Amino acid sequence: MKFAILFAAGAACLATAAMADSTILVQSTTSTKNAGLYDYILPMVKADTGITVNVVAVGTGAAIKNAMNCDGDVLLVHSRKRENQFVAAGYAKQRYDVMYNDFVVIGPANDPAGIDGAKDITAAMVKIAVSKSKFASRGDDSGTHSKEKSLWAMAKVDQAASSGDWYRETGSGMGATLNTAVGMGAYALSDRASWGAHANKADFKIMVEGDQRLFNPYGVMLVDSQKCPTVRSKEGQIFIDWLISAKGQAAIASFKLEGKQLFFPNAE
Amino acid sequence: MPIYSESFAAAFGLLASSDQDLMEILALSINVSLASLVLSCVIGLPIGAFLAMRHFPMRDFLVGVFNAMMGLPPVVVGLLVYLHLSRSGPFGWLGLLYTPQAMVIAQMILITPIIIALSCQVLEDLHEDYKDFFDSLVVPKRTALLAYIIDARYSLMTVILAGFGRAISEVGAVIIVGGNIDHLTRVMTTAIALETSKGELAMALALGFILLAISLAVNFLVQWLKASARRRAYV
Numbered sequence: 302m303k304f305a306i307l308f309a310a311g312a313a314c315l316a317t318a319a320m321a322d323s324t325i326l327v328q329s330t331t332s333t334k335n336a337g338l339y340d341y342i343l344p345m346v347k348a349d350t351g352i353t354v355n356v357v358a359v360g361t362g363a364a365i366k367n368a369m370n371c372d373g374d375v376l377l378v379h380s381r382k383r384e385n386q387f388v389a390a391g392y393a394k395q396r397y398d399v400m401y402n403d404f405v406v407i408g409p410a411n412d413p414a415g416i417d418g419a420k421d422i423t424a425a426m427v428k429i430a431v432s433k434s435k436f437a438s439r440g441d442d443s444g445t446h447s448k449e450k451s452l453w454a455m456a457k458v459d460q461a462a463s464s465g466d467w468y469r470e471t472g473s474g475m476g477a478t479l480n481t482a483v484g485m486g487a488y489a490l491s492d493r494a495s496w497g498a499h500a501n502k503a504d505f506k507i508m509v510e511g512d513q514r515l516f517n518p519y520g521v522m523l524v525d526s527q528k529c530p531t532v533r534s535k536e537g538q539i540f541i542d543w544l545i546s547a548k549g550q551a552a553i554a555s556f557k558l559e560g561k562q563l564f565f566p567n568a569e
Numbered sequence: 570m571p572i573y574s575e576s577f578a579a580a581f582g583l584l585a586s587s588d589q590d591l592m593e594i595l596a597l598s599i600n601v602s603l604a605s606l607v608l609s610c611v612i613g614l615p616i617g618a619f620l621a622m623r624h625f626p627m628r629d630f631l632v633g634v635f636n637a638m639m640g641l642p643p644v645v646v647g648l649l650v651y652l653h654l655s656r657s658g659p660f661g662w663l664g665l666l667y668t669p670q671a672m673v674i675a676q677m678i679l680i681t682p683i684i685i686a687l688s689c690q691v692l693e694d695l696h697e698d699y700k701d702f703f704d705s706l707v708v709p710k711r712t713a714l715l716a717y718i719i720d721a722r723y724s725l726m727t728v729i730l731a732g733f734g735r736a737i738s739e740v741g742a743v744i745i746v747g748g749n750i751d752h753l754t755r756v757m758t759t760a761i762a763l764e765t766s767k768g769e770l771a772m773a774l775a776l777g778f779i780l781l782a783i784s785l786a787v788n789f790l791v792q793w794l795k796a797s798a799r800r801r802a803y804v
Contacts (some may be wrong), residue, residue: 326667327748335767340751357748371656372666469716476766483768501768531656533665 324353325536328365328373329473333519334358336563341556346543360403360443360474361397368522371529374537376522379492380444380499384520392502392529393522397544399544400553400564404448406509407479407496408434408488416488423456430458433467435487439478440470447515447520449490454512494563518567521545543559545569580782581776587722590778598756601669601743602736605676609732612677614725616727620685621692632689637683643675643741650675650746667748672756673744680732680792691721693706693746728793734784756785792803 333339334356343354359367361378367378369392376393378384384396406425408416414434416425429436438460439446460468469487471478475495480490483503491499496507509515521541528532538560543549545568553566583591620632627707652658654666654674665671710740718725747754749763756804757780764773 331766355667355748355750355753357750367655370658371661474766476768480765480768480770499768499771529656531661 303414306307306518309469313430323351323531323536324355325374325540326372327354327375327377327540328497329356329377329554330356330361330366330379330494330519332366332379332492333376333564335476336498336552336558338556338564340396342549342552345450345548346540348516349507349537349548349568350539352540353474354540358566360439361447361553362442362444368524371524371531373413374524374533375540376524377519378444379517379519381518381520383447384522387522390483391525393525395546396520396522397541398567398569399519399521400550400566400568401449401516402493403510404445404490404515404517405493405507407482407505408508409486410506411486412508413486414488417544419509420511422452422509424460424512425509426456428451428469429488430460430463432454433463435469435485436460437478437482437485437489438468438470439475439490440472441474443475445475445490445492448475450480482524494558497558497561497563517566572774575771576778578773580773580778581606583775584779591779593752593755594755594760595779596654597669597754598737598758598780599783600766601672601676602733602755605673605736606729606733608673609684610729611680613681613732614688614748617688618718619684620689621696622710622714632686635686635689636681639686641679641682643679644745645673646678647742647745650678657762665673666746667750667754669747669754671746671796672743672754676739676784679739679742683732683735684728687731688725690716691724695721698709724793726791730788733787737780737784770778782797 329339331512335358339354339356344354346352346354350568357364357367357373359382360426361380364373364376364378365383365387367373368387369390376387377399388396391485406416407424408566414425414432416428419425419428424448424485428434438449464484465469469481469485471481473481475491478489478497479491479496480501483501483505484539493510521544523534523537523541524532526532550566550568553564554562556564558560581784597648620628650671651666653660654671655661656664656666665674671767692714696713699713699717703716708716711751715784738758743754743756744759744762747756749755749757755763761776762775762781764770764776
């Protein structure tokens with residue numbers, strides 16, 4: 302009898318789960334989600350536009366692939382090069398600037414590579430490589446991972462040759478990689494928002510920040526309805542328009558964690 | 570380790586205040602797991618019984634396949650279901666990806682082999698013991714099967730519990746096909762994965778304790794039903 306009731310409840314749950322019409326799906330990078338930005342702005346989106354925004358947060362690489370499979374209406378990621386490729390391949394008509402923050406290198410308080418306070422990111426990365434200090438890489442084809450690889454290339458370090466030695470590729474998301482880095486006393490590259498919101502910091506702190514090469518812009522795109530006929534273009538565009546409107550930009554700027562602003566609006 | 574006390578406190582706090590988000594996530598976990606369990610039993614128990622009672626050329630091969638499928642990696646099942654339900658996949662037109670239904674499908678694929686393989690084994694053992702006896706009395710196969718099911722009801726209940734345990738505890742499949750969307754497809758295990766990725770380890774463990782408590786409650790409920798059924802039988 303109890304079982305029958307529970308089953309009926311289950312069936313009812315399934316019946317009501319079909320998505321309502323004013324619902325869109327955003328394929329997103331994880332940093333915006335883990336930092337809590339969506340929890341902060343999506344209720345405002347709902348109030349202003351009536352649109353319910355569901356978010357699937359995966360790495361930038363996975364988010365782009367999911368969007369190319371037409372499994373999302375809007376794409377919000379942070380890898381300029383691949384965003385441009387996405388647009389060039391016809392999956393979106395246009396890329397919109399929406400906001401930026403920056404990447405930071407975090408590391409343990411004992412700082413084995415001696416990079417605390419460095420202003421030059423490539424010099425710091427060379428020091429990590431030369432001292433063979435452990436470095437935890439995302440290794441997951443995410444936006445942060447792409448950025449990290451480009452920084453190694455700028456520093457002229459062949460970090461991949463030391464994979465498994467001092468260079469540790471976790472193949473996981475930002476949070477899992479930060480947990481790993483903290484667990485094994487390794488340096489890691491993180492966007493400022495993810496690190497700021499990460500609760501398991503132990504004695505780790507930001508070692509390198511402020512180099513202009515650590516700039517981290519986020520872009521938003523509407524998946525093209527010619528490539529993907531099931532895309533909810535109207536609602537998706539309303540969401541994007543809201544994000545880049547004066548009101549949306551002000552909302553992004555007003556999102557703070559422990560008194561600190563994590564994302565800086567830069568829509569044109 | 571102080572994290573245990575912190576997590577226990579957090580778990581009790583969440584339960585005591587019957588936190589609305591938590592209740593929603595718990596309800597979805599239980600609903601998805603029960604729905605997939607019921608469907609898996611509807612499919613799996615008849616197949617298990619059939620394999621136990623009949624002998625045909627491919628029978629041993631099939632039993633071997635189902636036994637092996639008990640070890641299906643959830644993440645592979647999740648990936649396969651994703652590829653099929655994706656808008657660019659063969660069943661994309663159904664629009665099921667990132668819905669609870671997709672999670673039920675993935676879990677069904679995971680637990681149906683468990684139901685088939687274990688129920689087949691339970692019934693086969695009884696069949697071996699009683700086959701000659703029932704044959705000598707010219708008992709029809711159907712009647713014999715009914716006798717086995719009644720005789721093995723508690724073992725079969727354990728089989729079903731094993732399926733439920735697998736369904737409610739797996740994360741690899743549901744996080745891919747459900748997407749861990751807040752208020753839509755977030756269940757206990759994906760919430761635990763999310764809290765871990767946020768570095769909120771005490772909260773993640775607290776949710777783990779609650780999930781464990783649910784499993785214990787379900788199992789104790791079944792034990793109690795079993796015990797009370799036995800008491801009635803002896804009155």
